[in-house]
Amino acid sequence: MPAEIIDGRAVAKRLQAEIGEHVKDFVASAGAAPGLGVVLVGDDPASAMYVRMKRRACERVGIHSEAHILPASATQQEVESAIRAFNCDQSIHGILVQLPMPDHIDEEAALNVVGLAKDVDGIHPVNLGLLGMRGREPSFTPATPTGVMILINETGAQIEGAEAVVIGRSNIVGLPVALMLANANATVTICHSRTRDLAKVVKRADILVAAVGRAEYVQGDWLKPGAVVIDVGSNSVPAPESEKGYRYVGDVDFEAARSVAGHITKVPGGVGPMTITMLLANTLKAAQRSLAVAS
Numbered sequence: 001m002p003a004e005i006i007d008g009r010a011v012a013k014r015l016q017a018e019i020g021e022h023v024k025d026f027v028a029s030a031g032a033a034p035g036l037g038v039v040l041v042g043d044d045p046a047s048a049m050y051v052r053m054k055r056r057a058c059e060r061v062g063i064h065s066e067a068h069i070l071p072a073s074a075t076q077q078e079v080e081s082a083i084r085a086f087n088c089d090q091s092i093h094g095i096l097v098q099l100p101m102p103d104h105i106d107e108e109a110a111l112n113v114v115g116l117a118k119d120v121d122g123i124h125p126v127n128l129g130l131l132g133m134r135g136r137e138p139s140f141t142p143a144t145p146t147g148v149m150i151l152i153n154e155t156g157a158q159i160e161g162a163e164a165v166v167i168g169r170s171n172i173v174g175l176p177v178a179l180m181l182a183n184a185n186a187t188v189t190i191c192h193s194r195t196r197d198l199a200k201v202v203k204r205a206d207i208l209v210a211a212v213g214r215a216e217y218v219q220g221d222w223l224k225p226g227a228v229v230i231d232v233g234s235n236s237v238p239a240p241e242s243e244k245g246y247r248y249v250g251d252v253d254f255e256a257a258r259s260v261a262g263h264i265t266k267v268p269g270g271v272g273p274m275t276i277t278m279l280l281a282n283t284l285k286a287a288q289r290s291l292a293v294a295s
Contacts, residue, residue, distance in 0.1 A: 003229070003261040006151050012273035015150075019280050020061040026287055033064040034287030036094045036120070036279075037086035041079055041101045042072035051098055057276045063283055066092065072102050079105055083113045093290055094120030094283035099172070117289065120282035122146070123172060131179050140282045145177035147274025148209055148230050149184070155263040157228045160185040163204050167191045167218065167251070168211035173232055177209050198222075210251040220256025229257055229264040232271050 027033050036058055040051050051067065058065040068082035079101070086095045095118045101107055111124060119127055122142035130138040152159060164186040168174035174190065182188045186207065191198055199222040202208060207228045210218050215235035223229065233251030250267030258264055265271055 003258045003264040004155070006154060006230070006263050006265045006270060008147070008151060008265060008270040008273045011151065011154055012277040015277050016057070016061055016280065019277070019284055022284055023062040026284065026291065027062065030287070030291050032091065033062055034094070034283050035064040035066065035089075035092040036096060036283045037089065037092040037118075038065060038067040038096045038098060039070070039079065039082050039086070040067060040098045041070045041074050041105060044100070047098050047100070054096065054276055054279060057280060058283075061280055063280060064091070074102075074105075076105055076109065079110050080113045083110060087113070087115045087118060092118070093287040094118050094279075096121050096279065118286060120279060120286055122176070122282065128171065128176060131176055131183075140285070141180065141278075142172065142176045143278035143282065144173050144232065144271060144275045145180050146278045146281075147271055148173075148177050148232065149180050150278075151230055151265060151271065151274060152207060152228055155228050157207065157263070159207065162186045162206040164188045164207040164209070165191060165202055165205035166209045166211065167198070167202070168209075168213070168232075170211065173211040174209075177211070181207070181209075212251050214251055215249050216251070216253040218252040218257065220253055220258075220260050223257055223260040225260055226262035227260070229261045230271065231265050231267055234267055234272065 023034060038051055040047060055065045070078060070082060083095060086092045095114050097110060099107060114124055116124060116126055116139050120140055122140040127138035127140060130136045164181045166174055166178045169190050169192050178188050178190050189201055191201055195201060202222040203224055205224055205227055209230045211232035213233060215237050229252060231250035231252045234248050236246045237249055239247040248268050
């Protein structure tokens with residue numbers, strides 16, 4: 001029996017409708033909308049597209065957004081000044097620094113400038129550090145890993161006591177989602193390029209999160225029958241039959257995996273919509289906290 005598709009678009013649409021209602025309540029109390037400030041450096045087409053998508057999503061739910069768009073030649077000081085300007089702007093409750101930035105920019109130094117109360121992407125080193133400490137709560141959890149956790153919960157799978165495998169150890173997805181799974185009492189294995197016999201490790205997984213950035217890398221016969229498979233990958237591959245000449249696939253061979261897994265996300269339409277939705281949710285949360293402090 002084919003795996004049940006986890007429809008990230010449908011879940012995101014439902015959650016965004018709920019966020020929109022809460023935004024209306026906030027506006028009624030505060031007299032102004034929550035605000036998101038975006039910093040984009042350079043002219044990378046993918047980054048520019050992601051920023052447009054995020055700003056359109058803000059508009060749909062009633063969140064105000066502003067953008068500081070800097071040229072690829074921008075200096076470290078100019079980037080950090082743009083972030084500081086949003087830190088000081090009381091109409092901006094959350095700040096998103098779009099990654100990656102040009103090679104000459106020290107991304108970690110730039111991210112450190114983002115105020116903790118406005119780190120709605122949840123990737124400030126302090127927030128990530130708090131995520132890894134028992135009994136501590138970060139101001140915000142990272143958008144993509146939070147979306148992953150919601151999609152797992154949508155399947156009805158029991159995370160507590162489950163064996164979870166995460167392929168990838170990036171600061172944006174792999175490490176934080178592993179920490180979140182561990183905090184939910186799963187037994188977690190983090191895999192990477194030096195993992196021995198990766199297929200054997202994956203075979204143990206009740207829950208698999210693939211975030212390795214390699215097109216259709218995970219094979220169907222690697223999977224444990226009935227596993228929950230969350231594919232975070234988004235890889236462009238040639239597709240001469242397509243008008244664009246390419247298509248996007250995940251890190252998992254979807255067709256092969258679908259015949260083995262119990263639940264699986266598609267690419268596109270799985271994790272991607274959830275990332276934007278969690279960014280909106282965190283921006284609303286930041287605004288609500290700001291209002292509570294002011295009152």
